[in-house]
Amino acid sequence: MPYHHGDLRRTLLDAALVAIAEHGPVAVSLRELARRAGVSHAAPTHHFRDKTGLLTAVAAEGWTLLADALDAVTDREFSEMGVAYVVFATTHPAHFAVMRTPGLVHADDPALVAAQQRAGRSLQTEPDGAARDRATALAGWSLVHGLSALLLEGLVAPDPGSDVEALARAVTGRLGRPLPRRQG
Amino acid sequence: MPYHHGDLRRTLLDAALVAIAEHGPVAVSLRELARRAGVSHAAPTHHFRDKTGLLTAVAAEGWTLLADALDAVTDREFSEMGVAYVVFATTHPAHFAVMRTPGLVHADDPALVAAQQRAGRSLQTEPDGAARDRATALAGWSLVHGLSALLLEGLVAPDPGSDVEALARAVTGRLGRPLPRRQG
DNA sequence: CGGCAGGTCTTGTCATTGACAAGATGCCTC
C-alpha cells in the first residue's frame, strides 16, 4: 500500500525484534532499524511517534500474543497455563524483554493497557470460568513471571538434556503441594 | 582522600540511584550524574570504565545488600526469607531495577557474579543449613522474584490499607499449601 | 628541601543518536 515499502511498520517491528534479541531492548537505535529496513533515518517517526512509541507497539504486540497463547490452552488448570506463560516468554524473548522492562514504553498507551488486561484476565480464570482468589492468582502469576524473568536474565537455565517446558512443569507443580523438607 | 571530592565514586553511585529512581535505569546519563556531582563530564570515566561499568557497580552493590538482608533473617523458614526478598526489592527499587534488567551490566564482572552467588546460596539454604531440592528452591526464588518484578513494573499493587510485607506473606504462604478451589 | 610518580580530574574533540522542521513524492478521490 505505501509506495516505497510494502509495509514499513511491520518491517520496522521485525527489525526491532531482531535487534532486541541481539543486543537487548536498551541498545536499539531507530536509525539502525531504518538502515536495516533500507529507509531514511526519519521514516520511523511517522509510524511510531518516537522510540518509546515503537517499543510500546512491541510490548502491546507481546501482551496480545501472550493472551492468545493462554487462551489457546485447552486444559485450563493453572499448571498448564503457567507452562504456556513460561514457554511464551522463552520463545518470544524480545517481546518479553520489552514487556517486563519499565521505562521503555508509554505505560498509559490504551492498546498496551488493553492487551495487558486481556492477558491478566486469562491468567486469573479457573478451569470452570470462576475467578481465583487474589492471593492464589497473584502467587501463580508471580511464580511463572519470576521463572520467566530468571531464565531470561540468565540466572537460571534448564538442566542439560531437559527443556524449559519440563522445568516449568516441575516448578508450577510446587504451588499448592507440601514442601519436601529435604533434598532428594 | 581524592583532592576535589571526598569520595566521587560514592557520590556518583548515589546520584545514579536517585536518577534511576526518578527516570528508570535506561534514562541515566553519565554527564547528568557528573553535573549533579559538580564535576566535569569525563570525571566518571576513571572510577567506572564506562556507563555499563557504573551500572555494574550498582548491581553488584544491590546483590550484596540483598545477600546481607537475607542473611539477617533469623527465622530461616522460606516464607520469612521470601518476605525479606520482596521487601528488599521494594525498598531498593533503583538497585533492583538494575539487577533485573538484562543488557545494562557487564554480566561477567567478577564482583557482580560473586555477589549474585552469595545471595543465591542464602536463598537456597534450609533453616537447618541443608540445601533445598532444586525444583523447590527454584519455585521459591521464582515466586518472590516474580512478585517483586510485578510490583516494580506497576502491574500489581498492595491493597489500600495493606502493605508489601503483608502481600508477600500472603503469596509466599501459597507455596506448599493446597490450592483453594474457589474464591473466598 | 626538591622533584618525581601516579592517581584524580579537566578541557577538547568526534561519531552517533533522537527529535524536529520543511520539502519531495507517489497515490486516491472528486
Place this chain on the structure above:
DNA sequence: GAGGCATCTTGTCAATGACAAGACCTGCCG
C-alpha cells in the same frame, strides 16, 4: 486532472558516550 493526504526524504540541532591529552594535587623518595 487537480487538489489532498499519507508517506518518505533531506537537513539540522542539542545531547550523549567515549576517547585523547594535559593539568593538578598528593605523597613518597632521595
